[in-house]
Each structure stands twice: as structure tokens, then as C-alpha cells.
Amino acid sequence: MERDRFLARIRPSLEAPAETPRAACEPYRPPPVPDRRQMAERLVSELEAAGGIAHRAGSMAEARERVLEILGRAAAKSAIRGDTPLTRRLELDAGLASAGIDVTVGCLSTDTTRQQLRDAAFMAEAGITSVDFGIAETGTLALLAAPGQGRAISLLPPLHVAVLDSRDLVYELAELFEKVTERGGLPSALTLVTGPSRTGDIEQKLTIGIHGPAELHLVLID
Numbered sequence: 001m002e003r004d005r006f007l008a009r010i011r012p013s014l015e016a017p018a019e020t021p022r023a024a025c026e027p028y029r030p031p032p033v034p035d036r037r038q039m040a041e042r043l044v045s046e047l048e049a050a051g052g053i054a055h056r057a058g059s060m061a062e063a064r065e066r067v068l069e070i071l072g073r074a075a076a077k078s079a080i081r082g083d084t085p086l087t088r089r090l091e092l093d094a095g096l097a098s099a100g101i102d103v104t105v106g107c108l109s110t111d112t113t114r115q116q117l118r119d120a121a122f123m124a125e126a127g128i129t130s131v132d133f134g135i136a137e138t139g140t141l142a143l144l145a146a147p148g149q150g151r152a153i154s155l156l157p158p159l160h161v162a163v164l165d166s167r168d169l170v171y172e173l174a175e176l177f178e179k180v181t182e183r184g185g186l187p188s189a190l191t192l193v194t195g196p197s198r199t200g201d202i203e204q205k206l207t208i209g210i211h212g213p214a215e216l217h218l219v220l221i222d
Helices: 002-014 036-049 061-073 085-090 095-099 113-125 151-155 173-182
Strands: 053-057 078-082 101-104 126-130 133-135 138-144 159-165 190-193 198-203 205-208 213-222
Touching: 002 133, 036 053, 036 133, 036 213, 053 061, 053 085, 061 085, 061 095, 061 159, 061 173, 061 213, 078 113, 085 159, 095 101, 101 113, 101 138, 113 151, 126 151, 138 173, 151 190
Parallel strands: 053 213, 078 101, 078 126, 126 159, 159 213
Antiparallel strands: 133 138, 138 190, 198 205
């Protein structure tokens, strides 16, 4: 009898519960792609969180003024600039010369060797580059190596001034590689810049400017 009462007491808990109807599965909907204004705001926010300084410009003329102001505040006396369609459109050289800044154009020629350009980048107080793509999600600047813009320009001078057209914004890294593939594939080098250079491997202390520029400025042309 005791056994029968015991089994009667636990039998309900051993029965399988009735199945509840499942809700219909919602189809996957990817998050909306931010528009260019939203991506620009995200890029600026993330870049500044990483220690960079952002400047907005509404035209090429305004962007040129921002670059000259940055170099003026830094009291730079020498600079090396990339020779790309965007840096040529800025028409910086006359303004740099008027400000007493000695400028080297980072382009190989019959009179300029690769070693001479590296030496010029090493001695320059500022490097001025264009940016091929800006990654809004992380505030990262992507620079593709090209004959007129080698890696040394953005890596060796203590001050890096980067100029980006907002039409070249992408939201995430995967989209960057899609765009690079559309342009014909990866170049000899792809430099990704997220804030000024920093390292924590010296006495486990964060140090700025050891392996590259200590200061990063972005001029974003809207």
C-alpha cells in the first residue's frame, strides 16, 4: 500500500507536459544600413574615443584651411604629403610655402628615390595623406599603398593629418574589403589607422607615439 501511494504521488510529475504551441519564426531582417550622415557621426565619435582629433569641412577650400591650421598650431616647419587625386585637389603647396613649411611630395620620380622619400618622411614633422576609406563602426582609417602615397608618410612623422571625403565611408570592415575587391583587389599594403600609435609593452604602461605618429588629425569633407 505504501508503494502504491508513493507511486500515485509522483506519477503526475513523470508525465510529459503538454506541448505549448510555438510562435511562428520571424524572418531575419538585417539591421538598417546607416546613411552617410550617421556614418560620419559614428566615425568621428569612434575616432575621438581612440585618441584622434576630428575636423569637419564643407568644401575643399575649407579642408585646406583646416590642414593649414593644424600644422600652424603644431608649429610644424616641414611636411611630406601624399600625391593622390584628393591631396592634389586640396592645392596645399602654396599655402604651406606661405606658412614657412617646407613640403616634400611623396612621389617617386627620376630625381627622387624610394630611400630619399623614406628619409624625408623620417625627418618631416607632419605627414599629410588622403584616406581611401573610413570605417565608421571603429573609427578606423584605411590607406591603400599607391605610387604617390607610400606607408612611410602616415607612419614615420610624429603628426599625421589625414583627409577623407565622406563619400568614401563604409560601415564595417567586411564592407571595406568588398570595396577594395571592386577596385581590383588588395594592393601591396593596406594600412589601418585607429587613433595615434600606442603600445603597452614597455613596462606594461600605455605609451603614445612609440611605433608611429603621436598625434592623429582627420579632416572629414562632408
